[in-house]
Amino acid sequence: MGEFDLIARYFTRPVHRAALGVGDDCALLAPAPGMQLAVSSDMLVEGRHFFADVAPERLGHKALAVNLSDLAACGARPLAFTLALALPRVDEAWLAGFSSGLLALADAQGCELVGGDTTQGPLNICITVFGEVPAGQALLRSGARPGDDIYVSGTLGDARLALEALQGHITLPPEVLAAGRLRLEQPTPRVALGQALRGVASSALDVSDGLLGDLSHILKASGVGACLDTHITSNLIAASDSPSRPICQFGPELIRQCTLAGGDDYELAFTAPQARRAAVASAALASDTPVTRIGRIEAAPGLRLVDAQGQPVARRYASFDHFATG
Amino acid sequence: MGEFDLIARYFTRPVHRAALGVGDDCALLAPAPGMQLAVSSDMLVEGRHFFADVAPERLGHKALAVNLSDLAACGARPLAFTLALALPRVDEAWLAGFSSGLLALADAQGCELVGGDTTQGPLNICITVFGEVPAGQALLRSGARPGDDIYVSGTLGDARLALEALQGHITLPPEVLAAGRLRLEQPTPRVALGQALRGVASSALDVSDGLLGDLSHILKASGVGACLDTHITSNLIAASDSPSRPICQFGPELIRQCTLAGGDDYELAFTAPQARRAAVASAALASDTPVTRIGRIEAAPGLRLVDAQGQPVARRYASFDHFATG
Structure with a gap:
C-alpha cells in the first residue's frame, strides 16, 4: 500500500464544516463572522508520550485528546484538525486501530480531519487542532487577580x-x-x-x-x-x-x-x-x-x-520537562 | 536548558497579525472578513527529507519553505505557522542555526510563528502553516479542462x-x-x-x-x-x-x-x-x-x-512515494 492509498483508506472522510478537506494542497477553513480561530499543535513520540505496546485505538484517541484539551483551556469549540504521521512501516492492523480511535473522538467532538501528511520515519504523531471562539472571549493564562x-x-x-x-x-x-x-x-x-x-x-x-x-x-x-x-x-x-x-x-x-x-x-x-x-x-x-x-x-x-491546618508544606515536586537534566 | 527556556530563547517573538502568539494554550488567529484560511501540514524526518549533516540554517528554511509552497499552490497569502519539533538533545548551535534560517524566511514572507510544541525524540520537524485567500478564489486541483x-x-x-x-x-x-x-x-x-x-x-x-x-x-x-x-x-x-x-x-x-x-x-x-x-x-x-x-x-x-517530433516517449518514471516498495 502506497502513501496515497493509505491516506485514502484510513484518513479521508467527507468534510462538513470545512470548505475543503483532505486531498488538495491546503485545507480551507472559514471561521464564522466574529469568531477567532484558536490553534494548537502537539507532537507525540514513542517512549516519551506513550509506550510502544499501547493499544492503537487508545493512542489515536489520546493524540487528538491532548490537542482538544488545549482548545478546552481556551474555551474554544472544536472545528477541525490536521494529522501529520511518521510511521516506521505500513501496519494495516495498527492503522485501522489508530484511525478508529482517532476518528471516534473526532466525531464525538464534531472536529473534522481536513488534511495532513504521512511519511516514513520513527513513529511520531503531530496534530494541529482548530477551534473557534467569539472574538475577545478566549480564556487566557494572564487574567488571574489576587483574591480569585x-x-x-x-x-x-x-x-x-x-x-x-x-x-x-x-x-x-x-x-x-x-x-x-x-x-x-x-x-x-x-x-x-x-x-x-x-x-x-x-x-x-x-x-x-x-x-x-x-x-x-x-x-x-x-x-x-x-x-x-x-x-x-x-x-x-x-x-x-x-x-x-x-x-x-x-x-x-x-x-x-x-x-x-x-x-x-x-x-x-x-x-x-x-x-x-x-x-x-x-x-x-x-x-x-x-x-x-x-x-x-x-x-x-x-x-x-x-495543609489542613494552614501549615506550610515543603514544595519539592518537579513538573515534567522534556529537556530537564537529572 | 529546559523546554520552556528553549522556546523562549529560540522561538518566541512578538506577533503582529495574530491576536495571540506563543505561550498560551492556543494561538488566536482572526482572518479578515471575506477571507478563508488555507491550512497545510508537512512533516520532515531525518534521512528521509534531509541528510543528518545538512546545515541547520538551510533545514530551518526548508521546513517552512515546503509548507509555504503548499500555500502558494492554493494562491494564499502567508499569515502564520506553528512549529512542532522533536529533538534528540538540546544542541544550542543547531537550534540557533535552525531558528535563524526558519525565521529569516518567515520574516521575508510575513509569516509569523504563533505556537507549537517541543519534545525529546528522533529529529522530526512538523510545521502547520496558515494563509488567507479570498473566499472562493483558492486555486484547486480540480479545475483543469480539456484544451487548457x-x-x-x-x-x-x-x-x-x-x-x-x-x-x-x-x-x-x-x-x-x-x-x-x-x-x-x-x-x-x-x-x-x-x-x-x-x-x-x-x-x-x-x-x-x-x-x-x-x-x-x-x-x-x-x-x-x-x-x-x-x-x-x-x-x-x-x-x-x-x-x-x-x-x-x-x-x-x-x-x-x-x-x-x-x-x-x-x-x-x-x-x-x-x-x-x-x-x-x-x-x-x-x-x-x-x-x-x-x-x-x-x-x-x-x-x-x-518528443519534439510529436512521437510518443515511453513513460517509466516513478514519482516519490514514502511507502512504495521496491
Whole structure:
C-alpha cells in the first residue's frame, strides 16, 4: 500500500464544516463572522508520550485528546484538525486501530480531519487542532487577580499512579491499575467545561505536565502568586475512592507527587473571582464536569502549599520537562 | 536548558497579525472578513527529507519553505505557522542555526510563528502553516479542462541531479553540485506567483514528489488527461545552462528522470485556458517568476509524453512515494 492509498483508506472522510478537506494542497477553513480561530499543535513520540505496546485505538484517541484539551483551556469549540504521521512501516492492523480511535473522538467532538501528511520515519504523531471562539472571549493564562479562587476539574494523579505501577515502582490492585491506565492512555478533554467557563473564569489552562508546574504558567503570565490547599488536592486522586483503598499503602508524599506533579491529567485548572462562585457551579453543572476549589490567588509572588491546618508544606515536586537534566 | 527556556530563547517573538502568539494554550488567529484560511501540514524526518549533516540554517528554511509552497499552490497569502519539533538533545548551535534560517524566511514572507510544541525524540520537524485567500478564489486541483495549457514555474530536476551526485551515482562539477544542492536544501516557494494566478489558473499544485506524479493528481481531481512535451521539460533543468555543460555527459534518460520525476522542485504546476495566455504572462511578470508552457490538457484520460517530433516517449518514471516498495 502506497502513501496515497493509505491516506485514502484510513484518513479521508467527507468534510462538513470545512470548505475543503483532505486531498488538495491546503485545507480551507472559514471561521464564522466574529469568531477567532484558536490553534494548537502537539507532537507525540514513542517512549516519551506513550509506550510502544499501547493499544492503537487508545493512542489515536489520546493524540487528538491532548490537542482538544488545549482548545478546552481556551474555551474554544472544536472545528477541525490536521494529522501529520511518521510511521516506521505500513501496519494495516495498527492503522485501522489508530484511525478508529482517532476518528471516534473526532466525531464525538464534531472536529473534522481536513488534511495532513504521512511519511516514513520513527513513529511520531503531530496534530494541529482548530477551534473557534467569539472574538475577545478566549480564556487566557494572564487574567488571574489576587483574591480569585483556584479550581481544578475532575480528578488528579491517577495517570501518574498507573505510570509508577507500569514502571514497576509500586504495585496496584488490577482494577485500580486498569482505571489509572485508562486515564493515562485515553484522557477525556474537558471541552464542554472550557466553553461553559467563557465569561466566568479569569484565567485557565490544561494540566498536562503537572498541576504545580502548569499553574505556575498562570501565575507568571498574570504576575501573581497563589496558595494551594494540599489536603484538598490530595483527595482528588480517584484511586482513593476504590473499595480496596489501595492508596492507604502509600504515604502522603507519593500522593502529593501524583496529584501535584503527576502529569497526563488533562484537567482544566482555572481561576475565577470569588463573586463568581455560583457561575462556576453553573458551568460545572451545565457541562456535567465536577470542579473543586483548591486554593486562591495572592498578590505575593510564588506558589505556597498548605495543609489542613494552614501549615506550610515543603514544595519539592518537579513538573515534567522534556529537556530537564537529572 | 529546559523546554520552556528553549522556546523562549529560540522561538518566541512578538506577533503582529495574530491576536495571540506563543505561550498560551492556543494561538488566536482572526482572518479578515471575506477571507478563508488555507491550512497545510508537512512533516520532515531525518534521512528521509534531509541528510543528518545538512546545515541547520538551510533545514530551518526548508521546513517552512515546503509548507509555504503548499500555500502558494492554493494562491494564499502567508499569515502564520506553528512549529512542532522533536529533538534528540538540546544542541544550542543547531537550534540557533535552525531558528535563524526558519525565521529569516518567515520574516521575508510575513509569516509569523504563533505556537507549537517541543519534545525529546528522533529529529522530526512538523510545521502547520496558515494563509488567507479570498473566499472562493483558492486555486484547486480540480479545475483543469480539456484544451487548457499546462505550465510549470522556474526550473526542474536540479535538486534530483544534486541528490544523485550526493549519493555517489554520478559526478558533477563543484559549482553545478553546489547550485543543485542549494535547490535541494533551500528551495524557494513560489508564493508571489501563486497569488498572482488567482482568477487566472484553472488548477494548480506544487511539484514536490516529481512533475508526472504530482500532475496526475490534477488529472485525477479534474477528470481529464494530458500531453506533455518532454523536449521542453528536459530543457528546464538549470544545469543545462552551466558553461561547463555538465549535462552533455548524461543521456536523455537521466535528464527525463530528473525533470519529470525528480522531486524536491517546489515549483508550481498549473493549468489555464488558452485564452488566458496573456494573463499568465502578466502574472509571471508581476511575480518576477519565469513560467514555461509544457503541454496541454486533453479529454482522454492518462498522461502522454511526446518528443519534439510529436512521437510518443515511453513513460517509466516513478514519482516519490514514502511507502512504495521496491
